[in-house]
Amino acid sequence: MTTDALPSRTPSAIDAIADAYVQTIARLDPLSATAMGLSGYDHLMTDFSPAGHEASAEAARAVLAELDAATPQDDVDRVTLAAMRERIGLELELHEADELLGQLNNIASPVQALRDVFDLMPTATPEHWENITARLDALPGAADGVVESLRLAASRGRVAPVRQVRECLTQAEELADPERSFFTTFAAGPAVEAALADAPDADARRAAIEHGARAARSAYATLAAFLRDELMPAAPEEDAAGRERYRLWSRYFLGAEVDLEETYAWGLEELERIVAEQEAVAARIAGDGATVEDAVARLDEDPSRVLEGTDALQRWMQETSDAAVRALRKTHFEIAEPLLALECRIAPTQNGGIYYTGPSDDFSRPGRMWWSVPPGVTTFTTWREKTTVYHEGVPGHHLQIAQAVYQRVTLNTWRRLACWVSGHGEGWALYAERLMADLGFMEDPGDRLGMLDGQRMRAARVVLDIGVHLGLPCPERWGGGTWDADKAWEFLRANVNMPEGFLRFELNRYLGWPGQAPAYKIGQRLWEAARDEAAAAAGRRGETFELKDFHHRALSLGSVGLDVLRVALS
Structure with missing residues (x-):
């Protein structure tokens, strides 16, 4: 298939099916509509009950039947067909296996979704707060739906491990606590006062918002009670x-099927390779014979690499991101005008995550890079985090996701806004980190060590995740016998240079979200393979392979499964 973006294209019958399906998703899952930036749904709530899950499954079956009867008109349609069949088909497999009904983990389950959506909702006007209030008021019903689904899944033998129940219980209890809850501070925050400053009925609106906050805390109290008293035992x-x-989830997160034992062995080899590269860089930083730990200590003591306070962190993030956009635009990437706006923000949460949220469909909400700073953390080191800015911003997630949103002329709404494949997205972001090193943006040995530090963590996750979830033999240096959580913890501590609280959260994430964490490094591997295959194909055709053109073609496809990507670019 050829996939060059066209200057204009008449939407096809398959595009119409895809566009209509996005509206169906928005109707059935308004939280996803908010994430996609679709207007008109922010006051509504997703139905997390078994009936809601079944309604989504029925819609998926219906759209697959429509696609089976459709004839593609061009290569864009052929990619759409392949991508939709792959994604929606896997979603149905997960539904039928009760994986979605019983989903519960410390980072990506309904317990988090019901809270996290409020980070994406606009707050500038009284009308925005009407939407927020309606959604806050709907949280008790949504929580009841979550409980009903978890209860049904449990009756079918699908109960999350106790470690994940405990983590979600802790989160739910905090969100239910009037003193500690996000909803308490959200409802009384400066955004409310700014939005209602000139509203004639400001007092009534404030009272409604406070009522919504109480409803939200009550919803999480309901969840906490169920998790503690019924699900935990x-x-x-x-x-x-x-x-x-694991095989099912791995396919879902990658959009490709890989040999898990071969990938595990590759993960061990890749880890050793990265450690050797780190040791060579450490010698440049701290002298011959220096260990990686010596180099880290030297870098952490360098005041020129230290930021004090979240204000300084936010400014540095923005400056670093803006500099990357300026340097890469029209040299290594095509970056359209609407993509130039990338906001760097400190997140209202405090769980230690760093993440990106895409722009709205009309770019009125720009792409944003968020840093969720744990309580008490006030010092940050730039050498560790420059690679993270490239990962989340440009040429990482922002360029990737916002470029797909921008491709309105070529791509239908489903491909621009609704399709997300972790292996494609996170694999590209890791590919982007390494690419920035190859392009000369990591010549400083501290920044390079930081990039390698991140790559080492992602390689370690391949080993840990596959090893634990498949019960594979553990190498003697990491404890021997069979992989388990205790061995994984010691392995993680030895290979990831981060605070213990962050590592505990990360380990719990891997244990509760099988197949997702390895998608980063495996995705990078498959992206690099797709690039090499495309270069080889160009050579066979007698053409010159241009990396900039490859990136433009690849990103203009939007997020697709990695098998679909490989075929589309070959």
Whole structure:
């Protein structure tokens, strides 16, 4: 298939099916509509009950039937067909295996979704707060739906491991607590006062918002009680997902099927390679014979690499991001005008995550890079984090996601806004980190060590995740026997240079979200393979391979499964 973006294109019948399906998603899952930036849904709530799950599954079956009867008119349609069949088909497999009904983990389950959506909702006007209030008021019903689904999944033998139940319980209890809850501070925050400053009925609106905050806390109290009193006693101690479940989730997160044992072995080899590269850079920083730990200590003591306070962190993020956009635009990438706006923000949460949220469909909400700073953390080191700015911003997630949103002329709404494949997205972001090093943006040995530090963590996750969930033999240097959570913890501590609280959160994430964390490094591997295959194909045709053109073609496809990507670019 050829996939060059066209200056204009008449939408096809398949585009119409895809566009209509996005409206169906928005109607059935308004939280996803908010994430996509679709207007008109911010006051509505997703139905997390079994009936809501089944309605989404029925819609998926219906659209697949429509696609089976459709004839593609061009290569764009052929990619759409392949991508939709792959994504929606896997979503149905997960539904039928009760994986979605019983989903519960410390980072990406309904417990988090019900809170996180408020980070994306606009807050500038009284009308915005009407939407927020309506959604806050709807949280008790949504929580009841979550409980109903988890209860049904449990009756079918699908209960999350006790470790994940405990983590979600802790989060729910905090969100239910009037003193500590996000909803308490959100409802009384400066955004409310700014939006209502000139509203004639400001007092009534404030009262409604406060009522919504109480409803939200009540919803999380309901969740906490269920998790503590009913689900916890039924939850298994075993963390491992097992081969069958892991294989399904791995396919979902990658959009490709890989040989898990071969990938595990490759992860061990890749880890060793990165460690050797780190040791060579450490010698440049701290002298011959220096260890990586010596180099880290030297860098952490360098005042020119230290930021004090979140205000300084936010300014540095923005300056670093803006500099990357200026340097890469029209040299290594095509960056359209609407993509130049990328906001760097400190997140209202405090769980330690760093993440990106895409622009709205009309770019009125820009792409944003968020840093969720844990409580008490006030010092930050730039050498560790420059690579993260490239990962989340340009040429990482912002360029990737916002470029797809921008491709309105070529891509239908489903491909621009609704499709997300972790292996494609996170694999590209890791590819982008390494690319920035190859392009000369990591010549400073401290910045380079930071990039390698991140790559080492992602390689370690391949080993840990596959090893634990498949119950593979653990190398003797990491404890021997069979992989389990205790061995994984020591392995993580030895290979990831981050605070213990962050590492605990990360390990719990891997144990509760099988197949997702390896998608970063495996995705990078598959992106690099797709690039090499495209270069080889160009050579066979007698053409010159241009990396800039490859990136433009690849990103103009939007997020697709990595098998679909490989075929589209070959």
